[in-house]
Structure formats: C-alpha cells, structure tokens
Amino acid sequence: xxxxxxxVDGGGSKTALAVFNRNGxxxxxxxxxxxxxxxxxxxxxxxxxxxxxxIMNTTAIPAHHTQxxxxxxxxGNPYNRAALLQRLETFAFADTRVTSDxxxxxxxxxxxxxVACVALGTGSVGARLDSHGQLQLVGGWGFTLGDGxxxxxxxxxxxxxxxxxxxxQQPLHGLIATIAxxxxxxxxxxxxxxxQATAKEFATLSERVWPHANHCPxxxxxxxRHKSAVLQLIADTRQDTELPVMLLGxxxxxxxxxxxxxxxxxxMPARGNALDGAWVLATQNIQxx
Amino acid sequence: xxxxxxxVDGGGSKTALAVFNRNGxxxxxxxxxxxxxxxxxxxxxxxxxxxxxxIMNTTAIPAHHTQxxxxxxxxGNPYNRAALLQRLETFAFADTRVTSDxxxxxxxxxxxxxVACVALGTGSVGARLDSHGQLQLVGGWGFTLGDGxxxxxxxxxxxxxxxxxxxxQQPLHGLIATIAxxxxxxxxxxxxxxxQATAKEFATLSERVWPHANHCPxxxxxxxRHKSAVLQLIADTRQDTELPVMLLGxxxxxxxxxxxxxxxxxxMPARGNALDGAWVLATQNIQxx
Numbered sequence: 109x110x111x112x113x114x115x116v117d118g119g120g121s122k123t124a125l126a127v128f129n130r131n132g133x134x135x136x137x138x139x140x141x142x143x144x145x146x147x148x149x150x151x152x153x154x155x156x157x158x159x160x161x162x163i164m165n166t167t168a169i170p171a172h173h174t175q176x177x178x179x180x181x182x183x184g185n186p187y188n189r190a191a192l193l194q195r196l197e198t199f200a201f202a203d204t205r206v207t208s209d210x211x212x213x214x215x216x217x218x219x220x221x222x223v224a225c226v227a228l229g230t231g232s233v234g235a236r237l238d239s240h241g242q243l244q245l246v247g248g249w250g251f252t253l254g255d256g257x258x259x260x261x262x263x264x265x266x267x268x269x270x271x272x273x274x275x276x277q278q279p280l281h282g283l284i285a286t287i288a289x290x291x292x293x294x295x296x297x298x299x300x301x302x303x304q305a306t307a308k309e310f311a312t313l314s315e316r317v318w319p320h321a322n323h324c325p326x327x328x329x330x331x332x333r334h335k336s337a338v339l340q341l342i343a344d345t346r347q348d349t350e351l352p353v354m355l356l357g358x359x360x361x362x363x364x365x366x367x368x369x370x371x372x373x374x375x376m377p378a379r380g381n382a383l384d385g386a387w388v389l390a391t392q393n394i395q396x397x
Numbered sequence: 398x399x400x401x402x403x404x405v406d407g408g409g410s411k412t413a414l415a416v417f418n419r420n421g422x423x424x425x426x427x428x429x430x431x432x433x434x435x436x437x438x439x440x441x442x443x444x445x446x447x448x449x450x451x452i453m454n455t456t457a458i459p460a461h462h463t464q465x466x467x468x469x470x471x472x473g474n475p476y477n478r479a480a481l482l483q484r485l486e487t488f489a490f491a492d493t494r495v496t497s498d499x500x501x502x503x504x505x506x507x508x509x510x511x512v513a514c515v516a517l518g519t520g521s522v523g524a525r526l527d528s529h530g531q532l533q534l535v536g537g538w539g540f541t542l543g544d545g546x547x548x549x550x551x552x553x554x555x556x557x558x559x560x561x562x563x564x565x566q567q568p569l570h571g572l573i574a575t576i577a578x579x580x581x582x583x584x585x586x587x588x589x590x591x592x593q594a595t596a597k598e599f600a601t602l603s604e605r606v607w608p609h610a611n612h613c614p615x616x617x618x619x620x621x622r623h624k625s626a627v628l629q630l631i632a633d634t635r636q637d638t639e640l641p642v643m644l645l646g647x648x649x650x651x652x653x654x655x656x657x658x659x660x661x662x663x664x665m666p667a668r669g670n671a672l673d674g675a676w677v678l679a680t681q682n683i684q685x686x
Contacts, residue, residue, distance in 0.1 A: 185592075186585050245584060246564045252541070253557050253591060268542050275535045275633050295534065296475050302542060303474075344564050 111173040115386030118143035118180030145182030176201040177386035179212025216385030217354040217378040224346040229357035230311040232258035234345030251307040256337035259311030282324030335366040400462040404675030407432035407469030434471030465490040466675035468501025505674030506643040506667040513635040518646035519600040521547035523634030540596040545626035548600030571613030624655040
C-alpha cells in the first residue's frame with residue numbers, strides 16, 4: 109500500500125477532507141463548501157479541485173505516495189464520475205477512486221465489517237456489504253420514482269394529502285392546515301409551488317409532519333407509510349441475511365423512534381463516518397457493484 | 398350574446414379551431430400544430446396567434462361580434478393564461494376567455510349537462526359539472542405528485558417494478574424484461590434513462606404493460622393499481638353525486654375494460670368534444686372554480 113490516503117466526503121452542503129497515514133491515523137483535516145456532483149457539475153469539480161489542492165499544499169505530502177479516495181454525492185452517474193476523475197489527473201496521485209458517498213458512508217458505518225446500512229436524508233439509499241467484501245447499493249433511485257423513506261418523499265406525501273383535501277373540498281385541519289400555509293390552499297397556488305419545488309424543499313417541508321404525529325390522523329397515517337417505506341428499504345438492503353442494520357442521515361433517529369422494540373433491536377449505532385469508509389476502501393479488498 | 402363564437406382546443410400535439418354562428422352551427426374549422434402552454438410558452442402563444450389570425454382572415458367575420466373561447470393545455474397556470482390573454486388583446490374580440498382544455502373537454506363531453514368527466518391520457522384530470530352550472534376540477538396535479546390513473550403513472554409503475562427487481566437481484570421476466578430492454582438493466586443505465594425521461598416518455602412506455610396483462614403477474618398487479626387509481630379519480634370527481642361518468646383520452650377505452658360490469662354501467666359515451674365545450678362556455682352560465 110501507499111504511505112498516505114486522502115479521504116474526501118463530498119455532500120450537498122459541505123465537503124470534509126482528511127489525510128490518513130499508513131497506520132490509519134488522521135494527520136490533517138479540512139472542511140469546505142458542498143461539492144455534490146448532482147447540481148452544478150463544473151462548479152462542484154472546481155470546488156473539489158481547490159479543496160484537494162489546499163489540503164495537499166498544507167500537508168506537503170507527496171501525491172505519488174498518496175491514494176485519493178473520494179465519496180461524493182452524484183457519483184452514481186457515470187458521466188459525473190468521469191468528469192471529476194479527469195480533472196483529478198492533474199494531481200498525479202498514486203491511485204484515484206471516485207465513488208458514491210453512499211458507498212463510503214456504508215464502509216465507514218461498520219468500519220469495513222459486513223453491514224446493511226440505510227441512509228435517510230433528503231433522499232434515501234441502502235448499501236449491503238457482505239462477508240465476501242461485496243458492496244451492493246439498494247434503492248436510492250432519486251425523487252421522481254424512488255427514495256421511499258426519505259425526507260423528500262415524506263414532504264411529498266404531506267403535499268399529496270393537501271391536494272386530496274382540496275380535491276374533496278374538505279376543511280383544512282391539523283397538518284394539512286400547516287402545509288397549506290406554506291404551499292397555498294388553491295389549485296393555482298399549490299400547482300405553482302410544486303412546479304418550482306426541489307427535493308430539498310419537499311424534505312424541509314417534512315419537518316412539519318413530526319409535531320403533528322400524536323394528534324392529527326393524517327400525520328399519523330403519513331408517518332405510518334414512512335415507517336413501512338423505511339422497513340421496506342431495510343428489508344431490501346438486508347435481503348435474506350442476518351446483517352446488523354445501521355441507520356444514517358438526518359432522519360435516522362426520528363425514523364427509528366417509529367419502529368417497534370423488536371424492529372429497533374437489529375439497529376446498531378454507526379462506528380465510523382464516510383472518511384473512515386474512504387480509508388477502508390483504500391486499504392481493504394472491497395468490490396463495489 | 399354575440400353573433401359568432403371562435404372555439405379553440407389547444408393540446409400538446411395539435412390545435413383545433415372552429416367558428417360557430419349564433420345557431421351553434423360550425424361555419425369554418427381549421428387544424429394546426431400543438432399549442433400546449435406547458436412546454437415553450439412563447440412558441441405556443443405565437444402558434445396560437447397565427448392560427449387564430451388564419452381562421453379570422455379566412456372567415457372574414459368581425460372580431461367585435463365574436464367571442465373567443467380557448468381551452469388549452471397548461472392554462473391552469475395563471476402566468477401562462479395571463480401571457481396568452483395579453484397577446485390576444487390585439488384581435489379586439491367582443492370577449493376573450495382562456496381556460497384549461499380540461500374545462501372545455503368536460504363541458505363538451507355532455508354538451509353542458511351535468512357530468513363527472515375523467516380524462517386519462519399522458520396525464521389525468523377529473524371535472525365535475527353540477528346541476529347549478531358549477532364546474533370543479535379534481536386531480537390533474539401533474540406527474541411529480543399526482544396524475545394517478547394516467548399513462549405516465551402507469552409507465553412509472555413499470556419502471557419502479559424494474560428498479561425493485563434490480564434491487565432484489567431477481568431475474569428479469571415478462572413485462573420487466575420488456576421494460577429493461579428499453580430502459581436498461583443496470584443501476585447506471587436505469588438512472589440515466591429516468592433522469593432524461595419526460596412524462597410523455599413514461600406514457601409511451603406504458604403501452605408495453607397491456608400486452609403482458611394476462612400472463613405476467615407483475616403486469617397484472619400494476620394494472621390492478623392503475624384500475625384502483627382510475628376508480629379513485631372517478632369517485633373523487635363524482636363525489637357524493639349520482640352524475641353520469643364520461644371517460645376521455647387515449648387510455649379511456651383500455652382502462653374501462655379493466656372495470657367490473659357494475660363499474661362500467663355508470664360510464665356513458667361522450668356526446669361532444671372540447672370545441673363543443675367552448676361553445677357551451679360561451680353561451681351558458683357556467684362558473685369555473
């Protein structure tokens with residue numbers, strides 16, 4: 109192996125970087141603006157280049173003795189991944205790998221040991237690492253058709269309940285009244301809001317659902333559907349194995365509270381983060397699908 | 398009332414125009430390219446202006462004795478409607494109204510008599526015209542969150558079934574094998590296809606579902622979900638009335654075949670088209686929500 113590993117975790121709102129020495133100790137770390145490849149590819153590549161250049165200059169370690177392992181949102185798209193890889197050639201690292209942040213997060217969660225890892229944030233995705241070092245992604249198909257159990261899908265269900273109430277000319281109570289205050293209460297207002305809304309805005313809207321959990325029947329029903337989407341994603345990720353389950357992301361804790369005691373019992377706290385996962389990818393023999 | 402009515406039905410793929418005299422007889426008609434306001438607003442307004450100018454020139458009827466009634470796709474968006482209305486001022490019609498093509502289609506379907514009208518095409522929408530002349534739209538919220546029972550949603554369910562089969566590493570049989578041939582069978586291929594696909598492409602894909610209806614369990618299940626979405630839209634449109642139901646659009650006949658005899662019994666054939674509906678809107682006292 110090489111002497112150093114540069115690990116990068118690139119998300120929508122921030123990018124974390126760390127340099128590990130050959131003993132797995134972090135000898136430098138930095139943090140900067142988001143670099144998700146899903147939004148503005150050129151801008152994100154530019155930011156990534158600057159952040160990588162910065163930590164390499166600061167530490168003054170030789171690139172030709174360094175493996176660069178980047179887990180970044182949007183790298184599931186081969187075009188995005190190829191664009192970033194091409195830019196990174198300039199550095200002449202001993203080795204360079206770009207993968208989805210879902211991969212590095214899953215490898216970090218159980219520090220490279222087998223796991224069924226499920227991330228619940230704006231979107232949702234599962235990753236199964238089996239005992240043969242094979243890593244398989246599950247779900248995570250994006251907001252249009254997938255991402256069951258995600259914040260965006262939870263917010264979308266709340267807006268759909270508002271649409272149904274408007275269609276049926278029902279009075280707007282509880283959660284629906286709260287949603288209508290932000291989205292509108294006429295067909296024209298709601299349609300205009302939905303047309304401009306991104307997955308992120310649906311996810312933000314989902315925060316309105318939780319406070320209504322115990323006294324609004326519609327909120328209760330939406331959270332029941334969220335819970336079964338989460339259980340489905342866990343089941344599809346675990347498949348027919350007995351792997352421990354780790355939940356990551358901003359909705360992990362709240363969603364876990366919805367589960368029964370026996371469902372919660374298989375869920376373990378995460379042991380590491382996506383930077384640890386990049387280290388695992390650099391140093392272990394892992395096959396990513 | 399005025400001496401003439403210029404009726405326009407503007408859809409995604411074609412625009413139909415007709416001039417009615419005061420007895421409700423069609424004295425001229427033309428047909429041209431599509432003018433849906435949902436895609437390229439400026440281009441669609443331009444086409445609409447040319448088509449209206451053409452039929453007015455051909456018939457040489459006086460604009461100040463003519464009511465212009467336009468039902469056009471995308472007019473549910475107030476911004477689109479205002480943009481087209483402003484352009485139409487040039488003609489100095491006695492009266493000008495722009496509304497959704499769902500409104501004129503519903504008014505034409507039962508020639509202005511009370512009806513629960515449900516259109517099933519690329520998208521879906523219901524319209525209830527009650528005995529007080531009040532017209533209320535139902536559903537039709539667009540592909541992102543709505544349009545249950547539409548061709549786009551039917552195609553989306555087929556792609557979701559493919560995604561699930563890939564997630565569960567199941568062999569691709571029957572309908573799913575057919576869909577995979579068009580959409581891809583790896584995560585990268587499927588993700589790339591979905592990212593570029595419009596509602597229209599999902600609707601085109603839905604044509605693959607029907608031939609598998611009787612021998613593929615997944616197609617059968619998807620069509621069962623399509624059927625219940627259609628029944629739900631009919632129920633929400635009919636609400637607590639005994640209104641006759643009329644199904645319009647490219648999926649109307651196929652979807653009707655899925656219903657039971659007693660469900661089919663409330664469905665009547667349409668008596669007129671959207672141009673007839675524009676005539677109704679011009680000559681009767683109809684309140685559109």
